[in-house]
Amino acid sequence: MASSSDPWMKEYNESSRLADDISSMIADRGSLPQSGPEIMRHTSAIRRKITILGTRLDSLESLLGRIPPKSITDKEMHKRQEMLSNLKSKAKQMATSFNMSNFANREDLLGQSKKADDMSRVAGLDNQGIVGLQRQVMKEQDEGLEKLEETVLSTKHIALAVNEELTLHTRLIDDLEDHVDVTNSRLQRVQKRLAILNKRTKGGCSCMCLLLSVVAIVILAVVVWLLVKCL
DSSP: OTTTTHHHHHHHHHHHHHHHHHHHHHHHOOOOOOSSSSHHHHHHHHHHHHHHHHHHHHHHHHHTTTSOSSOOOOHHHHHHHHHHHHHHHHHHHHHHHHHOOTTTTTHHHHHOOOOOTTTHHHOOOOOOHHHHHHHHHHHHHEEEEEEEEHHHHHHHHHHHHHHHHHHHHHHHHHHHHHHHHHHHHHHHHHHHHHHHHHHHHHHHHHHHHHHHHHHHHHHHHHHHHHHHOOO
């Protein structure tokens, strides 16, 4: 039976607790808003811990390979291999839920494009060195999160400025529509007045023409009468 002071078992227990912590954080994520800085920070923390878990799993595999022959029984070795395999499967499942399908290449989880051999980073490290590496990874993740937060805030300010500009344009369009409505009403009133004036003008012309016709008839009658009298 393995001792509680066994370095491999100690590292495995810490890794197992970390995996449980990640599972709890994933469950809590469902109660957060679907968007916003809060869920972004929470998601980034989960991804960061998954990355740390990947480092610990590599350490476990390395420690398991360095166990001196015959220091443990074959049955114990197979048991540890199975324990490590189950923990890896759990970690891969959690990573896949965050689109981290290539969990073996943890540099993808960290957002790095290079494909370094991470096994070589932990192969010669003791527990203290692994903790130092984990802290470095956490620092890099924190810096990335700060840059992401700055970008989000900058985008938010731009969105607010655009919103203010759109609000201003909306008010200008509303004012323009009001002016158009007033001008249209005035134009309709002018058109009605012109129609009335036109009717009046037509009526005045008819009366004038009738009067001129009567005067012409009278003059013609007088001329005829004078001609008849002269004859």
